[in-house]
Amino acid sequence: MCGIVAYVGPKEAYPVILKGLKRLEYRGYDSSGVALLNSGLKVFKKKGKVAELEDSLVGKDVHAHIGIGHTRWATHGEPSDRNAHPHQSENGKLAMIHNGIIENYSQLKNELIKKGYHFISDTDTEVLLKFIEDIQQNNNCTLEEAVRIALKRVVGAYVIVLIDQDNPDTLIAARKGSPLVIGIGKGEHFLASDASPIIEYTKEVVYVNDYELAIIRPDELILKNLGNEKITPYVTKLDMELAAIEKGGYDHFMLKEIFEQPDTIFDCLRGRLDAANASITMAGVQNNIDQIKNASRIIIIACGTSWHAGLLAEYIFEELCRIPVEVEYASEFRYRNPVVRPGDVIIAVSQSGETADTLVAIEKAKEQGALIFGVVNVVGSSIARISNAGAYTHAGPEIGVASTKAFTAQLVVLTLIALKVAHAKGSIDTQRFVHLLNELHDIPEKVKATLQTADAVKKLAEKNKDAKDFLYLGRGYNFPIALEGALKLKEISYIHAEGYPAAEMKHGPIALVDETLPVVFVATKDSYHEKIVSNIQEIKARKGKVIAIVTEGDDTITAMADDVIAVPEADEIMAPILSVIPLQLLAYYIGIAKDLDVDKPRNLAKSVTVE
Ligand code: AGP
Numbered sequence: 001m002c003g004i005v006a007y008v009g010p011k012e013a014y015p016v017i018l019k020g021l022k023r024l025e026y027r028g029y030d031s032s033g034v035a036l037l038n039s040g041l042k043v044f045k046k047k048g049k050v051a052e053l054e055d056s057l058v059g060k061d062v063h064a065h066i067g068i069g070h071t072r073w074a075t076h077g078e079p080s081d082r083n084a085h086p087h088q089s090e091n092g093k094l095a096m097i098h099n100g101i102i103e104n105y106s107q108l109k110n111e112l113i114k115k116g117y118h119f120i121s122d123t124d125t126e127v128l129l130k131f132i133e134d135i136q137q138n139n140n141c142t143l144e145e146a147v148r149i150a151l152k153r154v155v156g157a158y159v160i161v162l163i164d165q166d167n168p169d170t171l172i173a174a175r176k177g178s179p180l181v182i183g184i185g186k187g188e189h190f191l192a193s194d195a196s197p198i199i200e201y202t203k204e205v206v207y208v209n210d211y212e213l214a215i216i217r218p219d220e221l222i223l224k225n226l227g228n229e230k231i232t233p234y235v236t237k238l239d240m241e242l243a244a245i246e247k248g249g250y251d252h253f254m255l256k257e258i259f260e261q262p263d264t265i266f267d268c269l270r271g272r273l274d275a276a277n278a279s280i281t282m283a284g285v286q287n288n289i290d291q292i293k294n295a296s297r298i299i300i301i302a303c304g305t306s307w308h309a310g311l312l313a314e315y316i317f318e319e320l321c322r323i324p325v326e327v328e329y330a331s332e333f334r335y336r337n338p339v340v341r342p343g344d345v346i347i348a349v350s351q352s353g354e355t356a357d358t359l360v361a362i363e364k365a366k367e368q369g370a371l372i373f374g375v376v377n378v379v380g381s382s383i384a385r386i387s388n389a390g391a392y393t394h395a396g397p398e399i400g401v402a403s404t405k406a407f408t409a410q411l412v413v414l415t416l417i418a419l420k421v422a423h424a425k426g427s428i429d430t431q432r433f434v435h436l437l438n439e440l441h442d443i444p445e446k447v448k449a450t451l452q453t454a455d456a457v458k459k460l461a462e463k464n465k466d467a468k469d470f471l472y473l474g475r476g477y478n479f480p481i482a483l484e485g486a487l488k489l490k491e492i493s494y495i496h497a498e499g500y501p502a503a504e505m506k507h508g509p510i511a512l513v514d515e516t517l518p519v520v521f522v523a524t525k526d527s528y529h530e531k532i533v534s535n536i537q538e539i540k541a542r543k544g545k546v547i548a549i550v551t552e553g554d555d556t557i558t559a560m561a562d563d564v565i566a567v568p569e570a571d572e573i574m575a576p577i578l579s580v581i582p583l584q585l586l587a588y589y590i591g592i593a594k595d596l597d598v599d600k601p602r603n604l605a606k607s608v609t610v611e
Contacts, residue, residue: 002085002099002609003027004180005197006068006161008171009188009218013067014057016190020197021050021071023245026253026399026599026606027099027193028073031084035095036064041165043095045084049600065218066168068161070097073605076105077122087126089133090117093165094143096132098125099193100157100178101610108153128154132162144172144215148226151176151213157356157609159208161191171216173208178609179354179382180208182221184235189216193607194378195238196245196397203238207380236380244396252592253599254400254492258584262448264395264405265577268412275441278434280420284373284389291371293321293425296343299370300327301361303608305403305487306349309375309410311480313347316415316573320422330357331611334364342369349414350374351398351406352607353381360611362386375413377406391417400599401606402491404584407484408447411577415440439571443578446568450581453565457582460547460563461589464518470495471509471544472583473502474522475532481522481576485583491601492591502535513544520586521561522579525551526572536560549579 003024007013017034025032032053033045044060046053050071070085077083086095102108105124108131113119117130128150136146143164151158157177164170173180173191183190183198183205190198191214195205206221208214212231215222223231250256272281285292292298298317300310307329314325328338330348334357340346346365350358353376362372362383374387377395384390393409419436422428428436464470470489474482483499490497500509502521513519519539523532533556539546540560548561551569558564567578591598 002073003071003193004069004097004099004159004161004191006097006171006173006191007188008066008169008216009185010065011188013064014062017067017069018050018054020192021069023196024193025050025071026401028071028605029600030072030074030079031081032069032071033084033086034067034069035086035163036062036067037163037165037168038064041088041093041095041163043086043088045081045086047079047081047084066163066171068095068097068163068171075101075610076124083121083123085125087121087123087129089129091133094129094133094162096125096129096160096162098128099159099609102128102154102158103156104154128158128160143167144213147172147174148213148228151226159193169217172213173216174213175208176210177356177359182206182208182214182216184221187218189218189221191216195240199238199240199245200242204235205238206233206235207385239379240397245399252400252588254402254404254588257398257400257405258581258588259451260396261405261408261581262444262451264409265412265447266444267394267396268409269440269444272416273437273440275437278437280416280423280437282391282416282420284391285417285420288371288373288389289421289424292345292373293421294343295323295345296341298323298325298345298347299340299365300325300347300349301330301333301358301365302349303330303355303357305407305484306351306410308480308484308487309407309414310347310349311483312411312477312576313414313418315477316418319573320418320428321425322427328361330355330361334361338364340365340368340370344370346370346372348372348374348383348387349410350383351377351403351410353378353383354607354609355383356609356611359383359386375410377409401601401604402488402587402598408577408580412440412443415573436571436573439574443570443574446570446578447581450567450578453567453582454585456565457585458589460565461586461593464547465493465590465593467495467516467518469512469517470497471505471512471517471519472497472499472522473505473519473535475502475528476526477572477576478522478524478526478579481580481583482520484580485520485522485586488584488587489590491604492587492598493594493596494602495590502532505535506538510538510542513539513542515543515545517544519544519546520583521546521548522583523548523550523557524567524572524575524579525554525569526575533557533560549582551575
């Protein structure tokens with residue numbers, strides 16, 4: 001949700017910022033802009049993707065050694081040149097970029113209008129900047145001081161970065177609720193929403209915490225709290241390679257990430273699963289094993305695709321650990337005065353680790369005494385840091401806006417946790433435990449085999465690309481996969497799709513069925529197989545077009561369905577890791593057939609840092 005980049009040092013700032021914005025474009029891509037300081041402040045902004053900003057600046061003087069840049073996902077005001085960041089102060093000397101939402105902006109705006117301030121944009125950002133400017137002028141103080149005073153009155157979430165014409169070697173930045181990473185180079189500093197714009201210059205980074213303010217010059221990084229006390233920056237080393245954030249020969253990040261899944265799942269299991277010795281090593285679980293295995297209840301909090309992973313985890317935990325599980329949308333949980341007891345364990349699932357609703361839901365549960373266990377992909381992210389314990393999914397950077405490899409990694413980690421807890425609790429017998437560990441061990445190879453369905457799925461996509469609606473149905477472990485398949489299709493192809501429990505379909509959605517409606521059954525072999533066969537018959541009897549994801553060798557469904565994609569046989573608990581892959585590919589190839597931007601679907605953003 002908005003990407004920010006800034007640079008100060010001996011390099012040309014504009015190319016560094018532009019490259020950084022392209023890397024962060026997954027966070028928002030409706031407009032972008034840069035502000036550069038070189039004998040005066042120059043601000044350039046453009047509606048559309050970063051490439052349009054780049055084109056508009058060809059031949060312009062962009063020489064500078066300090067600058068800030070922003071790629072926007074609109075919250076206040078439509079995408080336009082006018083609403084794009086950076087915004088400028090009334091006197092034109094300051095420029096600011098912002099990621100987040102200022103909730104009390106209209107009150108502040110009214111106060112400023114009464115004082116004679118004018119507003120060019122509809123954004124909350126311009127209000128905050130002019131509020132800072134007003135404080136600086138009234139108090140005759142430094143910009144740093146004015147920012148500190150302003151932020152004490154601000155309600156909401158933000159990362160802000162300012163440059164000041166009167167202090168042309170200094171960036172001022174502050175954070176609450178949105179991410180900010182500072183890269184430390186030799187006589188230079190880089191700021192960004194995540195590490196991807198920084199990685200090729202330095203691996204030394206500081207993750208700025210909430211309520212911290214940074215004063216950054218080429219040779220100096222000063223970190224303070226809002227009480228003006230200095231804090232020693234905690235420097236960490238990035239464990240990421242540049243190749244991980246590049247396309248590596250694929251046309252799109254989404255396709256690359258789908259095809260990376262055998263490796264990401266392998267990485268996720270590495271050092272944790274020892275099938276030969278029937279053991280699982282997960283320090284985050286082991287250190288809290290008594291609390292987790294004796295939990296009165298597990299509450300899984302997440303949004304979107306991560307919520308689907310949580311839903312599947314509910315089935316797995318209840319089956320293996322016999323602990324009651326509830327799966328909550330973070331956005332609902334945070335506002336509905338939930339009952340959380342000290343014996344409860346919260347599992348927060350998030351790829352980005354920055355999702356605003358999930359973050360606040362965690363804080364709420366933490367206040368009520370629950371243990372927070374984070375299942376997060378981005379190392380050092382906010383959710384990883386506020387959790388009491390956790391396990392990283394190790395899927396590597398996911399750039400495509402639609403989550404694919406991060407989802408399967410979440411499924412693997414959640415399954416490992418459930419197995420470890422069940423083993424410690426004694427709720428699983430040894431034979432089944434060993435069997436499931438061996439099944440997990442084999443999953444990367446089976447994922448590789450599943451990816452060989454890509455050509456068949458591509459043909460299926462061509463055949464169905466003009467459908468107006470899709471219905472996705474599944475039962476048991478495959479029900480969350482039906483939801484995920486439908487979400488992927490909506491995100492990538494803009495075709496309306498609904499996911500439903502296959503049996504529940506006859507209580508309403510069956511009215512939609514006719515010969516034009518593709519109905520995707522996620523129907524790999526499991527305990528409900530005969531039941532789903534009956535559901536397929538119900539659809540066929542109404543002339544529905546059935547596309548079925550089945551286990552290899554399933555002649556029964558193959559004979560009934562119009563089209564079939566077969567995946568390798570696996571235990572019903574692991575089968576969803578395979579059955580989701582053709583659905584990811586189907587969404588991808590339909591998006592491509594419709595000539596859509598699959599890596600940056602309209603209106604979406606990778607990291608939803610607003611509520
Ligand atoms: C996935 O394809 C989505 N773009 C979206 O639903 C995402 O899963 C959701 O916003 C949650 O994000 P998180 O995992 O980073 O918390």
